Amino acid sequence: MSTDVGRPQHLTTQEARQRLEHERTSRLVQLQAIEAGAGPAEADLKSAQTAAIQRVLKEIDAAGQRLLDGTYGTCSSCDTAIPPERLEILPYVRFCVTCQQRSA
Numbered sequence: 001m002s003t004d005v006g007r008p009q010h011l012t013t014q015e016a017r018q019r020l021e022h023e024r025t026s027r028l029v030q031l032q033a034i035e036a037g038a039g040p041a042e043a044d045l046k047s048a049q050t051a052a053i054q055r056v057l058k059e060i061d062a063a064g065q066r067l068l069d070g071t072y073g074t075c076s077s078c079d080t081a082i083p084p085e086r087l088e089i090l091p092y093v094r095f096c097v098t099c100q101q102r103s104a
Helices: 013-037 040-069 084-089 097-103
Strands: none
16 A cells, blocks of 8 residues: 555645745744854854855755756756655755765
């Protein structure tokens, strides 16, 4: 018996857009919290966290562009479909698991 009964096999454009917007909003909230909470002693940590969040925001923007140009959900390296389960977890991901592991 399949555990996927009733689950879509891929994200619709609207679902992908909503997930990307949710990710963007979450990261912006994180940036605000970092700005509000870090003291001078934590400047290096604050800088590293801010840089990491800004990288993710760029990835989210790039995913939005892929959504517009019709390449969203396709691995940027091998051109295979990225599994919907991976896109549910990381809606801005550019690579399938195999290609991501190769680049790491």
